[in-house]
Amino acid sequence: MNDETQNLIWEWTGYNEVQSRTQTRQSPDSDQVEVAIRAIGICGTDLHIMSGHAEFGKPPLPLGHELAGVVVRIGNAVTRWRIGDRVCIDPLIGCGTCEACLSGNKHRCPDAGEIGLHFPGGWQQYMLVPQLNLYRLPDSVSFEEASQAETLHCCLGGIDKLEIRLGMDATVIGDGPTGLYYVQLLKTAGAGRVTLIGKRASRLELGRLLGADETVNLSPSFSNDIPAMESQDIVIDAAGTEASLQMGIELLKRGSQLLLFGLPGAPISVDIQTVVMKELKLLGTTNAPHVWPRVLKMMATGNVKVKPLITHHFRFEQLVEAVEFACNQSDEIIKIIVHNDPIEEAKP
CATH class of the missing domain: 3.40.50.720 (NAD(P)-binding Rossmann-like Domain)
Structure with a gap:
């Protein structure tokens, strides 16, 4: 079988345990986009989940909610995205039909959940995402910076x-x-x-x-x-x-x-x-669905600086080491980024 049909996934499997596995890539549903993940931020919430101090999803589950990447496949009803678009991912998914969701406040939806917390997250090479959960990156914003849009929002x-x-x-x-x-x-x-x-x-x-x-x-x-x-x-x-x-x-x-x-x-x-x-x-305060476009503008203009906070880099195949380093060297770290591509620098 061609390796391009396979998706390498890192899964949280138990108390402070992460294991890898592969699965066949699935085709996007009509309103989904497949994103090749390029940058993943290791968040303190990930570590809290793994150690049992945060009651979100249950193992086995790929974590990861600070994400950016490239659109590689689109569903047949997707109109706003094209293959090759550079995007970051809003991990919050509401039911789409309740009063909160219909008013643009999906973070108050009683059935809302988050990618990487309740649903499979971005500790994988490819993932399927609802088309409405993507935001286009300005040319001047790198993947590593864009992975931090979730925290900044x-x-x-x-x-x-x-x-x-x-x-x-x-x-x-x-x-x-x-x-x-x-x-x-x-x-x-x-x-x-x-x-x-x-x-x-x-x-x-x-x-x-x-x-x-x-x-x-x-x-x-x-x-x-x-x-x-x-x-x-x-x-x-x-x-x-x-x-x-x-x-x-x-x-x-x-x-x-x-x-x-x-x-x-x-x-x-x-x-x-x-x-x-x-x-x-x-x-x-928690999530804020309305502010995502402003966050990316602030990154692009330099009104908020992200790069000075990024202190450590790991490759995707080193994700377990990145998590272990985050657990054991917390005083030395501000933000770890895991890359699944050659490390990209923001354009001047």
Whole structure:
């Protein structure tokens, strides 16, 4: 059998286990597109699923929801895509018929699920995707950058929920990839002084390069002072711990806004009395279907920089090593990209 008919898949098979297998490529349904995956981001959510700390899909399942690639086959009812189109993938799939889906809010569909979390994901050479879940890449955006559109779109959706006025003081708690994106988005949205709080010196240094006016290292070996209590107009909790939530509540002025983005591994306590007495506005945020086109424009114009966050590269056949490296070298990594093509640089 011709190798081109086969699809190599990496599957999560059990607790922190990944195994490879092959299967025959299936033809797209009438409204599906087959995408040859070119770049895959290794996300913290993937690691949480594998270790049993996130209740999404069940093994065996190929994970992977940060994806970009090339259209290689199209269904007979597909009109908006052609073979050779460069695309990124929106992993969220709604039922398509409920009130939420029909109003453009498929992330609120009670039956929604995500590629790589609930449905087979992009840890494979080829995958079938509904045609409505693709977005065309600008020529100046590389596959590796485009794989990060999924993460960035979640962050931009959170920014849209905030009422940001020019000059507001804002703090981001958490120095992971999303915290670094939030720093950039706050500055782009007109926030005044932006502070990034975290525990890793290299990431905090990058945060300054990306626009943070001040950084605070909470590691015991550092003595930086956090902003004064009740001094901030906006706090974004990108860490998702009980300590980060409490810090956010304490930092905010009365009547201010706390955006909750980081996901705790288990239920945590909240100081509701202080929230009520300070009249704080707590906002949760996840997916944001409306913002995908804006994300790609921001990448193309350089309003948000992705490449500085990409610290490590692996080949597709090294995916197990990439996952192991992500698990064991978390302080050294910001973002790992797995490539299924020669590493592509963005055009100038």
